Amino acid sequence: MFEQSVPVVEVGTVPEDGYLLDVREQDEWQAGRAPQAVHIPLSELAARAGEVPRDRQVYVVCRVGGRSAQAVQALNEAGWRAANVAGGMQAWALAGRPMEADGGADPQVV
Template sequence: MFETNVPVVAVGSVPDDSYVLDVRESDEWSAGHAPQAVHIPLGELAQRAGEVPQDRQVYVVCRVGGRSAQAVRALNEAGWQAANVAGGMQAWALARRPMVSEGGAEPQVI
């Protein structure tokens, strides 16, 4: 179930030069991600939150929105300005937003 009471933004509203935090697992990240995204799996976020800037809006993404909603809630409760990207990387791909993969294969959402 998706978390309630978290800010949500449409995938088309995410600026090209924004800070995108991808909280998916490594295999999902490797298969395809936003070019400007930073990868911190949800399970590592508590230990690595200091790597996330607090002086700008953070757009959080996962595959469809559940894990990213958890991350947004935790970040906002700790003082960040974070928003969940509606529909996650599935919506990102459907909107034909830029994607890259690790290793040069055609990017995909798994």
């Protein structure tokens, strides 16, 4: 699908201070996310792209990688430096990377 045409990085290589863009929907975000992530749902990305920094690498994540691949392709075509986080938040959780959820709930990937 998109994976051939977009840069991909492994979960373990995303720096703790990296700009992590989460393009999942609100309910997915609330259930579990990386603490440093910035949330812009894919459906809002075109209108809100100006919020994404152009002067640094952008790591894009969704649940498993499909929506984030679309976001990476669009961002890179528009002049950003973006990479898809392989395996999305499912891989993030499996790798034991930090996660948080709304309301103090145990974070989960939905």
